[in-house]
Amino acid sequence: MVNIGENLQKKAFRRCGGLKILDLEKLSILIAEDSIFFRQLLVQTLSSWGYAVVTAGSGSEAWEILQREDTPRLAILDWVMPGLSGLEVCRMVSGRTGTPYIYLILLTSKDNKEDIVAGLEAGADDYITKPFHEEELRCRVKIGERIIRLENKISWLAATDPLTGVLNRRAFMERMEGEMQRSKRQNEPYSVIMVDIDHFKKINDTYGHQAGDTVLHRFAKHLSSLLRSYEFVGRYGGEEFIISLTGTGENQAVRIAERLRASLVDLAITVSDNQEALPVTASFGVAGTAVIAEGTGDMLLTKADQALYRAKREGRNRVCS
Ligand SMILES: [Mg+2]
CATH class of the missing domain: 3.40.50.2300 (Response regulator)
Known part of the structure; x- marks a missing residue:
């Protein structure tokens, strides 16, 4: 498929x-x-x-x-x-x-x-x-x-992640470290957004794994298409994606995440013929630094992950930071 x-x-x-x-x-x-x-x-x-x-x-x-x-x-x-x-x-x-x-x-x-x-x-x-x-x-x-x-x-x-065409986790982390180093040198802010598709297991269980794959592929493509050329997406694992935002502080990253979240309404994914589009929503966890001082990539990812966990716990389809 x-x-x-x-x-x-x-x-x-x-x-x-x-x-x-x-x-x-x-x-x-x-x-x-x-x-x-x-x-x-x-x-x-x-x-x-x-x-x-x-x-x-x-x-x-x-x-x-x-x-x-x-x-x-x-x-x-x-x-x-x-x-x-x-x-x-x-x-x-x-x-x-x-x-x-x-x-x-x-x-x-x-x-x-x-x-x-x-x-x-x-x-x-x-x-x-x-x-x-x-x-x-x-x-x-x-x-x-x-x-x-x-x-x-x-x-x-x-x-590359073969299913979605975005960077795989290892390549993403490598590039992210590079971007963080660059931001540090140039005294610029840097942020990441962690994104997790809501109720993905249900899509797999209801429509099968091929349908799940289609959703992942379309979802990743959609995220990529809305980013600027120097921003990039990686597949972090399963139905979880991560976005690197160079030169972007946390407040602005939250606005970007909110825009991405809202845009999913237009993402009409059909997984079989004669079938209505599946409504896909996602939860977003944002973490950023005004200026990268001592912060490491791992710290930033942990913060984004915690924010994402809160977004899930508070009812999904939302952005937390
Ligand atoms: Mg000569």
Whole structure:
């Protein structure tokens, strides 16, 4: 009953604040080369194959681009460049942790075995000798592209809840910690909302588990669709979801939760033909901090969970903080 196409899942994932790196319809490639002649030749060649191309004239410029959030995921680096050499850039990129994988191709006129080994040991995934052979370049770039797409798919599968298309609990917690760190640095408030679908067990018992799955899927999609691009939803467990609100204090988060709660009236979920829409309501627990000082993610989640418990106890279909 729940059949989410891959494109739809990707969209849902981006929508819920998933990794931007998954948006790879057109792969972009960084070319770092100080020779204008080779740079232009590479730009022309790669563009003619349909790649988006970003250029750098030095190793330092390349390193700056590779640290950006929207960095190209494949880089062709000349070995000898002013400032940082291609080899040094390889070392710096491969020495990082917690950043998306970048496939590195070293471009070099050095073609003795010792140099090639040194390049690969510095973290390059592959190398091409200059002057390059066009077909060889195309094949090597294709290999890089295949690896990046596989790597993306794996990261995406590892981060998503397959039924609802939103982040799974582990991925949500990871991203939440990142957002909290960022809020702390920027002295901004941060809040979370815990959401639990009311009487979900009854839906499962009355209409079956497939109907329950449909409700979960539609519910998660609905929440995601009402959030801003930097806010995201995760499935916390069972019929419980959690929303991350960066730059939002508790009072504002309560208003957002109230808006989400009210919007569920329009969520007409039918679980079988010739049947009226199921009325779905949910309870919301909100917790936030004006400025994150000593607070940890766990503390915030405990507070939100307690608020949610109160919302349930006080009769459900309500927001508590
Ligand atoms: Mg050079």
